[in-house]
Amino acid sequence: MEGLKLELKEKIIEQLNLEDVSIEEIGDDDPLFGDGLGLDSIDALELIVMLDKDYGIKLTDPKEGKKIFESVAIMATYITANRTK
Amino acid sequence: MKNCYINGLGCVSAQKTTESGFLDDIVFYDTNILPVINPNYKEYIPPAAARRMAKGVKMGVVASSLALKDAHVEVPDAIITGTGMGCLQDSEKFVSAIIDNDEEFLTPTSFIQSTHNTVGAQIALGLQCKAYNFTYVHSAISFESCLIDAQMKFNEDEASTILVGGVDEHGKHTNDLHHLIGHIKKEEAGNTDLINSKTEGSIFGEGAIFCTLSDEQTEHSYAKLVDVEIYSQLSEEHLESRIKTFLEANKLSIEDIDLIVLGNNGDLTFDSYYKTIEEGIFKNTQQVYYKHLSGEFNTASAFGFWLASKIIKKQEIPTLVKINDQPKKIYKNVLLYNQYRGENHSLVVLQSC
Numbered sequence: 161m162e163g164l165k166l167e168l169k170e171k172i173i174e175q176l177n178l179e180d181v182s183i184e185e186i187g188d189d190d191p192l193f194g195d196g197l198g199l200d201s202i203d204a205l206e207l208i209v210m211l212d213k214d215y216g217i218k219l220t221d222p223k224e225g226k227k228i229f230e231s232v233a234i235m236a237t238y239i240t241a242n243r244t245k
Numbered sequence: 246m247k248n249c250y251i252n253g254l255g256c257v258s259a260q261k262t263t264e265s266g267f268l269d270d271i272v273f274y275d276t277n278i279l280p281v282i283n284p285n286y287k288e289y290i291p292p293a294a295a296r297r298m299a300k301g302v303k304m305g306v307v308a309s310s311l312a313l314k315d316a317h318v319e320v321p322d323a324i325i326t327g328t329g330m331g332c333l334q335d336s337e338k339f340v341s342a343i344i345d346n347d348e349e350f351l352t353p354t355s356f357i358q359s360t361h362n363t364v365g366a367q368i369a370l371g372l373q374c375k376a377y378n379f380t381y382v383h384s385a386i387s388f389e390s391c392l393i394d395a396q397m398k399f400n401e402d403e404a405s406t407i408l409v410g411g412v413d414e415h416g417k418h419t420n421d422l423h424h425l426i427g428h429i430k431k432e433e434a435g436n437t438d439l440i441n442s443k444t445e446g447s448i449f450g451e452g453a454i455f456c457t458l459s460d461e462q463t464e465h466s467y468a469k470l471v472d473v474e475i476y477s478q479l480s481e482e483h484l485e486s487r488i489k490t491f492l493e494a495n496k497l498s499i500e501d502i503d504l505i506v507l508g509n510n511g512d513l514t515f516d517s518y519y520k521t522i523e524e525g526i527f528k529n530t531q532q533v534y535y536k537h538l539s540g541e542f543n544t545a546s547a548f549g550f551w552l553a554s555k556i557i558k559k560q561e562i563p564t565l566v567k568i569n570d571q572p573k574k575i576y577k578n579v580l581l582y583n584q585y586r587g588e589n590h591s592l593v594v595l596q597s598c
Binding site for chain 2: 175176177178179180198202205206209212213
């Protein structure tokens with residue numbers, strides 16, 4: 161699980177072009193949207209595509225994303241339980 | 246026709262044009278691809294906004310910001326942007342993703358940012374400017390199309406301050422294709438002696454050049470934009486007569502032109518257009534060129550516009566842009582002529598004010 165959290169942080173920084181953010185600055189339980197990392201709706205779409213492409217998880221209900229993308233820790237738990245690749 | 250004054254300039258290019266000097270420290274390149282000298286983008290764009298911006302958008306935001314600041318204008322009445330290829334890097338990224346992922350897993354960012362009007366849109370967002378915003382995409386006359394639109398806006402009293410600019414960025418895949426078809430020189434020519442090149446193709450560049458135009462002259466004005474004409478097709482035989490007609494329409498003669506700014510790009514096949522007038526009707530006129538400094542790109546003529554405006558205001562010509570050496574005089578009427586590969590010709594007259 162720790163390895164997956166690290167992997168997710170790397171992917172978030174790379175795919176969302178967070179040039180000024182380092183892995184150490186993203187806490188496992190930090191909120192990704194709103195006051196935390198400050199991600200927005202376009203980032204949410206990027207993360208949905210990432211789940212599909214890298215872990216074989218298709219989100220059919222967009223409302224699901226709101227819960228799944230709350231933090232890196234919640235994302236990692238969801239991916240571990242639902243990944244198909 | 247209403248008066249149109251150039252009151253501010255901003256230029257991001259392969260030269261040190263965001264600094265205070267005027268081409269007094271030329272940067273030389275050994276390659277055929279000239280990159281811009283990046284300004285410190287963080288000084289102009291908040292990090293949250295910059296993270297989705299490709300280079301062309303950032304260059305455009307910086308150049309437009311400099312042009313507005315130079316003219317002491319905060320928000321213009323219109324934003325008109327010219328670009329030949331738009332946001333090429335994001336276009337390449339998006340198309341590559343379609344191919345690499347077998348038309349699946351397409352992410353939104355590069356698609357959103359790949360449209361040609363992204364630069365104008367991002368400038369407007371940054372300024373919170375909800376006014377007229379238009380982007381012209383027309384090869385080598387994209388920038389001149391913007392100038393014509395701006396003139397019409399002034400004539401119709403629909404604006405009194407307009408931000409006009411030209412932006413194009415390098416795209417690796419696109420440059421590779423241009424190299425393959427000979428539009429970029431086969432040999433690594435560099436930019437030191439481009440005008441004397443004896444081979445086909447050119448050296449490619451990128452850049453963002455903006456100007457603040459106004460219907461009112463200020464103490465900061467560089468020059469007056471007198472007239473612009475564009476032609477998609479124009480033969481070498483008809484070039485001189487076309488120029489004469491254009492000048493006559495503006496009550497000017499060949500002898501009235503104190504300086505001609507030419508778009509020579511070192512392509513043996515198509516620089517003959519420029520040679521025709523260099524050795525013909527303008528043989529006794531001071532001639533300058535600029536594409537050895539900027540590189541060739543669809544809106545490189547905006548760099549020539551920047552150069553001409555600076556020369557008129559400063560009344561000095563940087564040595565390295567001179568094609569010939571005529572006795573120094575007052576540069577009052579300046580003609581700009583550009584074409585790319587024998588198509589999309591433009592004539593622009595600037596006048597000191």
